[in-house]
Amino acid sequence: MAVYDLEEQEKIDTLKSWWNTYGTLVTVLVAAFAAGIAGVQAWNYYQKQKTEQAAELYDSVLQVQGSGDPKKIGDAARLLMEGFPSSGYAARAALISARANFDNGDLQNAKSRLQWILDNSKEDELKDLVRLRLAGVLLDEKKYPEALSLLETRHGESFDSLYADLKGDILSATGKIAEARAAYQTALDKMGVKGTYHNIVQMKLDALQTAG
Numbered sequence: 001m002a003v004y005d006l007e008e009q010e011k012i013d014t015l016k017s018w019w020n021t022y023g024t025l026v027t028v029l030v031a032a033f034a035a036g037i038a039g040v041q042a043w044n045y046y047q048k049q050k051t052e053q054a055a056e057l058y059d060s061v062l063q064v065q066g067s068g069d070p071k072k073i074g075d076a077a078r079l080l081m082e083g084f085p086s087s088g089y090a091a092r093a094a095l096i097s098a099r100a101n102f103d104n105g106d107l108q109n110a111k112s113r114l115q116w117i118l119d120n121s122k123e124d125e126l127k128d129l130v131r132l133r134l135a136g137v138l139l140d141e142k143k144y145p146e147a148l149s150l151l152e153t154r155h156g157e158s159f160d161s162l163y164a165d166l167k168g169d170i171l172s173a174t175g176k177i178a179e180a181r182a183a184y185q186t187a188l189d190k191m192g193v194k195g196t197y198h199n200i201v202q203m204k205l206d207a208l209q210t211a212g
Helices: 002-065 070-083 088-103 107-120 124-140 144-151 157-173 177-191 196-208
Strands: none
Touching (some): 002 088, 070 107, 107 124, 124 144, 124 157, 157 196
């Protein structure tokens, strides 16, 4: 029994010595681990709350969209753009606002909203669409070099025909008939499936066959 007690005492003494050496480190590591779990949970909750708030604000943008009032739509969109700039909702709200401005003839604010999306959105496909729309606005302003520069930006394959078609419009407007024809032909080749849009581009190409 005495031997057993001695062995137990030695184990206890060894444990005490180990704890004196490493106890503080273990405590810190355990605390850090616990704090890490709590931090992740808190961060996830925070992100969830932000997403819900952004969704609510986006609903308000959709509600005023039907009014067609660019100021009301712009004010609602601005809340999202300033409060949740990295949210996908903010970029879509800015796109709605840009459309309202364009329909109202306010090209400057339309461009500003579209440029905001390019500067803040992380969605490549959305940015491809926005470049297309911004190039269209620049075409209306007769800012042809800027519009063409946007269309030269690398974009998703699904946008090839749309980019080529608009490029043809710009080149046609500048009198570069041969290049416009080539752009329209590229647009037709990229479409694959014939339809209403295919027919429209074909009409543009046909109209240039006897020109220039």
